[in-house]
Amino acid sequence: MMIKLQAKDIIFGYDSNPILENVNFEIAPSRLVTIVGPNGSGKSTLIKCIDRIVSPQGGSILIDRKDVTKMSRMDVARYLSYVPQSSVRIFPTNVFDTILMGRRPHIGWLGSDGDEEKVWDVLRLLNIERLAMSNFNELSGGQQQKVLIARALVQEAEVMLLDEPTSNLDIWHQLDVMNIIRDVVKKREITAIMALHDLNLASTYSDRIIMMKRGRIVAAGDPTSVITAENIASVYRVEAAVRNLSDRPMIMPLRQIKG
Amino acid sequence: MIRYRAFFHGKTDAGLSRSRRAGKKSGVELAHERFKFIRLFFVLSIAALLVLLTGFIITLGPLNISVADAYSALLARFWPDYFHVETLTSRVVWNIRFPRIVGGIMAGFGLGICGCVMQAVLKNPLASPFTLGITAGAQFGISIAAVIGVSIFGGPYFIIGNAFVCALFCSLFIIALAAIKGATSENLVLAGIAVNYFFTAISQLLKYFASDEQLRLMTNWGMGDLAAFSWANSRLLLAVFVICFPLLLSKSWDLNIMTAGDEAAKSIGVDAEKTRIFIMIVTSLLVATIVCFMGTIAFVGLVAPHMARMVIGGDHRFLIPASGVLGGLVLMSADAVGMNMIAPTIIPTGIMTSIVGVPFFMYLMMKGKRKEFWT
Ligand SMILES: Nc1ncnc2c1ncn2[C@@H]1O[C@H](COP(=O)(O)OP(=O)(O)OP(=O)(O)O)[C@@H](O)[C@H]1O
Ligand SMILES: [Mg+2]
Numbered sequence: 001m002m003i004k005l006q007a008k009d010i011i012f013g014y015d016s017n018p019i020l021e022n023v024n025f026e027i028a029p030s031r032l033v034t035i036v037g038p039n040g041s042g043k044s045t046l047i048k049c050i051d052r053i054v055s056p057q058g059g060s061i062l063i064d065r066k067d068v069t070k071m072s073r074m075d076v077a078r079y080l081s082y083v084p085q086s087s088v089r090i091f092p093t094n095v096f097d098t099i100l101m102g103r104r105p106h107i108g109w110l111g112s113d114g115d116e117e118k119v120w121d122v123l124r125l126l127n128i129e130r131l132a133m134s135n136f137n138e139l140s141g142g143q144q145q146k147v148l149i150a151r152a153l154v155q156e157a158e159v160m161l162l163d164e165p166t167s168n169l170d171i172w173h174q175l176d177v178m179n180i181i182r183d184v185v186k187k188r189e190i191t192a193i194m195a196l197h198d199l200n201l202a203s204t205y206s207d208r209i210i211m212m213k214r215g216r217i218v219a220a221g222d223p224t225s226v227i228t229a230e231n232i233a234s235v236y237r238v239e240a241a242v243r244n245l246s247d248r249p250m251i252m253p254l255r256q257i258k259g
Numbered sequence: 260m261i262r263y264r265a266f267f268h269g270k271t272d273a274g275l276s277r278s279r280r281a282g283k284k285s286g287v288e289l290a291h292e293r294f295k296f297i298r299l300f301f302v303l304s305i306a307a308l309l310v311l312l313t314g315f316i317i318t319l320g321p322l323n324i325s326v327a328d329a330y331s332a333l334l335a336r337f338w339p340d341y342f343h344v345e346t347l348t349s350r351v352v353w354n355i356r357f358p359r360i361v362g363g364i365m366a367g368f369g370l371g372i373c374g375c376v377m378q379a380v381l382k383n384p385l386a387s388p389f390t391l392g393i394t395a396g397a398q399f400g401i402s403i404a405a406v407i408g409v410s411i412f413g414g415p416y417f418i419i420g421n422a423f424v425c426a427l428f429c430s431l432f433i434i435a436l437a438a439i440k441g442a443t444s445e446n447l448v449l450a451g452i453a454v455n456y457f458f459t460a461i462s463q464l465l466k467y468f469a470s471d472e473q474l475r476l477m478t479n480w481g482m483g484d485l486a487a488f489s490w491a492n493s494r495l496l497l498a499v500f501v502i503c504f505p506l507l508l509s510k511s512w513d514l515n516i517m518t519a520g521d522e523a524a525k526s527i528g529v530d531a532e533k534t535r536i537f538i539m540i541v542t543s544l545l546v547a548t549i550v551c552f553m554g555t556i557a558f559v560g561l562v563a564p565h566m567a568r569m570v571i572g573g574d575h576r577f578l579i580p581a582s583g584v585l586g587g588l589v590l591m592s593a594d595a596v597g598m599n600m601i602a603p604t605i606i607p608t609g610i611m612t613s614i615v616g617v618p619f620f621m622y623l624m625m626k627g628k629r630k631e632f633w634t
Contacts, residue, residue, distance in 0.1 A: 077528030093573040105528045132287045
C-alpha cells in the first residue's frame with residue numbers, strides 16, 4: 001500500500017522542558033529516511049512522538065491523512081512499528097517468542113501456523129534462524145538488535161521507525177541490515193524512518209536525510225544537499241572533508257571546532 | 260539473495276512454506292516443535308499429577324482409606340450406580356479430607372496465577388500478593404469490616420468487598436511506586452514489608468479495642484488457614500475464580516509483551532498502563548477473596564510462577580495455567596506434610612509455605628543482584 005507520512009508542528013517536552021519545537025516534515029511513500037543530529041538533539045524523542053510512545057503536546061502526525069494521535073493503540077501498531085535502541089528483559093524469553101510478539105496486532109489468542117511461518121521467514125531473512133531457541137538475554141548486543149528488527153518486520157506495518165538500528169553491529173552486519181531495510185522498503189512499498197549516527201551510512205542508503213539540532217530540523221533533503229561541510233560545521237561543530245563517492249557525499253571528520 | 264525471496268513474496272510463497280512443513284525441517288525448527296510439545300505436555304502432566312496427588316493425600320490420616328477407596332468415594336457422588344464405598348469412608352472423604360484439599364488447590368491456584376501476572380506487569384521477579392503487601396491490605400480490610408459491623412451491611416459480601424477495596428488500595432500504591440523512576444524490584448518489596456507491618460499493627464490495634472463479637476468475626480474471617488475452608492464458601496470462591504481466571508488468561512499476549520518493557524509494549528499495540536491497572540484490579544479481587552476464606556498464605560504466589568517459567572519459558576498462555584496448577588500442587592503438598600508430619604499435631608498451612616518459601620525467596624534476592632533470573 002502506498003502511504004504518505006506527514007508531521008505538522010510537533011511540539012514536545014519532558015515536564016515543560018521543551019525538546020521538540022515545531023517539527024514539520026512530509027515523507028513520500030516507499031522511502032528510506034534517516035534522521036541525523038548530535039547527541040540529545042531529539043532524534044529518539046521525535047521517533048517516540050511519531051509512534052505515540054510519548055504524546056506530543058501539540059501538532060499532529062498524519063498517515064494517509066489519518067491522525068495517529070487519534071487512533072487506538074492497536075491501530076497505531078498496525079500502521080507503525082518501532083525498533084528501540086536496545087531492550088532488557090527481566091524474564092528469560094527465547095528469540096522465537098520475542099519475535100512472535102510482533103504479530104500481536106494481527107493474531108487471535110491461539111495464534112496460527114501462518115504467524116509462526118512469518119517468524120521463520122524473517123529469521124531466515126536476517127540470517128539468525130539458528131538463534132531461534134536461544135535466550136534473548138544471552139545474545140550479543142548486535143544479535144539482540146537484529147532480533148528487535150525482526151520483531152518489527154513481522155509486525156508488517158506501513159511505516160517502520162528504527163532508533164539507531166546499527167549501533168551495535170559490525171560493518172558487515174551494518175550493511176546487511178541496511179540492505180535488508182532498503183529492500184523491504186522497496187518491495188513492500190513501506191516507509192522507513194531511522195535515527196542514525198553514521199553519516200556515511202545515512203548518505204549511502206537514504207532517499208532523504210533530516211538533520212536536527214536542539215529539537216529543530218535545520219536541513220532536510222537528499223544526501224547531497226544535507227551532508228555538506230557547512231551543515232556539519234554548524235550542527236556538529238566539526239570541520240569535515242566531504243567527497244563524492246558514486247554520487248553520494250562521504251565525510252571524513254578532521255577536527256573539532258572549539259569555542 | 261535466495262533468503263530474501265521467501266520473505267518478500269510472502270503470500271505467493273505459501274507453496275514453499277508448505278513443502279517445508281511437509282518435508283525437511285531444519286534442526287532449530289525441530290527444536291522449536293519439541294519445545295512446544297514439552298510446554299503442552301508439562302501443563303497436562305502437572306494437571307494429572309494434581310489429580311493423582313489428591314487421591315494419595317486423601318489416604319493420609321487416622322482412618323485408613325486406600326487410594327482406590329478415595330477415588331471411589333469421590334466418584335460415587337456423581338455416579339452412585341458404578342462406585343460403592345462405606346458410608347464412613349465417604350463421610351471422611353467428603354466432609355474432612357477432600358474439602359481441605361480443594362481449599363488448598365483453589366488458594367494455591369489463585370495465588371499462583373496472581374503472582375505470575377503481577378510479576379509480568381510489574382516486571383518484578385520478587386512480586387507476589389504477599390511480598391507486595393496486598394494480602395496484608397486484604398487482611399486489614401477484614402478487620403475494619405468486623406469493627407464497623409457486618410450486621411449493619413449484611414453478610415460476607417461486605418467483608419469481601421472491604422477486603423477487596425483495601426487490597427486494591429495497596430495495589431494502586433504499588434503501581435504508583437513502581438512508576439517512580441529508579442524504583443527497583445527490591446524497593447517495591449521493601450515497601451511491601453512496610454505495608455505488611457503497618458497493616459498488621461493496625462489490625463492488632465483494632466483487636467485491642469474490639470468487642471467479643473467483633474473479635475469472633477475477625478478470627479472467623481481471614482485469620483484462619485485451610486481448616487476454615489468449607490463447601491459453603493467454596494461457591495463464592497469458585498464464582499470469583501470463574502470470572503477472574505479467563506480475564507487474566509485472555510490477556511496472555513499483552514502480558515508476554517509487557518515483560519519487554521512499556522515502550523516496546525506500546526509500539527506493539529498494548530496500552531501498558533491500562534493493562535497494568537486492569538491486571539492489578541483483577542488480582543486484588545482474587546487475593547481478597549482468598550484471604551477472606553483461607554487467611555494469609557505466604558510465598559506460594561512467588562514460588563509457583565518461577566517453577567513454571569524454568570520449564571516452559573515466558574508464554575503466558577501456558578505460564579498462567581501452569582503457575583496456577585503448580586501453586587495448587589505446592590500448597591496441597593505443603594499442607595499434607597503439615598497435617599501428617601507430627602500428627603496429631605497440625606502445623607498451620609501458612610507456616611509450612613513459609614518454611615518452603617523463605618529459602619527460595621532469599622535465593623531469588625541473591626540471584627537478582629546479577630540482574631538475571633533463571634537464565
Ligand atoms: N525520559 C526523559 N525524561 C526527561 N528528559 C529526557 C528524557 N529522554 C530524553 N530526554 C531529553 O531530551 C533530549 C533529547 O533526547 P533524545 O533521546 O531524543 O536525543 P537523541 O537525539 O536521540 O540523542 P542520542 O543521539 O544520544 O540518542 C535530551 O536533552 C534528553 O536529555
Ligand atoms: Mg537516541
